[in-house]
Amino acid sequence: MHPLERLDVSSRVAKRAQYEAFEFSVVAEGVRVRNCSHADPSEHEYVVTVRDGLPTACTCPADERFDGGCKHRVAVAIRDPVLAAVNAKSVAADGGVASEPEHNSESSENNADESDCDCPELRGEFPCWQCVWSGERKLND
Structure with a gap:
């Protein structure tokens, strides 16, 4: 109901x-x-x-x-x-349920897991969120 x-x-x-x-x-x-x-x-x-x-x-x-x-x-x-x-207890910006990021114990916390990287699918020099969050890449001004 x-x-x-x-x-x-x-x-x-x-x-x-x-x-x-x-x-x-x-x-x-x-x-x-x-x-x-x-x-x-x-x-x-x-x-x-x-x-x-x-x-x-x-x-x-x-x-x-x-x-x-x-x-x-x-x-x-x-x-x-x-x-x-x-x-x-959490929600994504699109209204769906957000998940906690998983950390790969084999790599350091500052390195993005290659399977999570979406940079090749994005246009130009704009990095994906995973790379920005992990410190792998920075946003351009």
């Missing part, structure tokens, strides 16, 4: 969760939700707790004051990549 089906929400809250400009960050407590629809988004930042794939609580005033899920909990529930990131 989808998390949204398990939350008791009004249609007004569901609509706002869809159209307001939210940013999400995975934090130790769950998901930090920032509402960028406001003039000062830093004043509209709350933490949503996720338990067993369900946003169960939010630090916003509305979650305490009203019955049912607040818009922040619904915003998390309707975005599968955000829920997946909470489970994985």
Whole structure:
């Protein structure tokens, strides 16, 4: 069952969760939700707790004051990549799950593993991320 089906929400809250400009960050407590629809988004930042794939609580005033899920909990529930990131505790820029870089014990940490190098596939003198990260190559100015 989808998390949204398990939350008791009004249609007004569901609509706002869809159209307001939210940013999400995975934090130790769950998901930090920032509402960028406001003039000062830093004043509209709350933490949503996720338990067993369900946003169960939010630090916003509305979650305490009203019955049912607040818009922040619904915003998390309707975005599968955000829920997946909470489970994985990290997310890639494209919304997928990021993986930790593997270090080859046979080579030093500063040398890129040749199988990870994508430099030959790139145009010009632009290095791949693995080579920049490992210090093998530098970005041109």
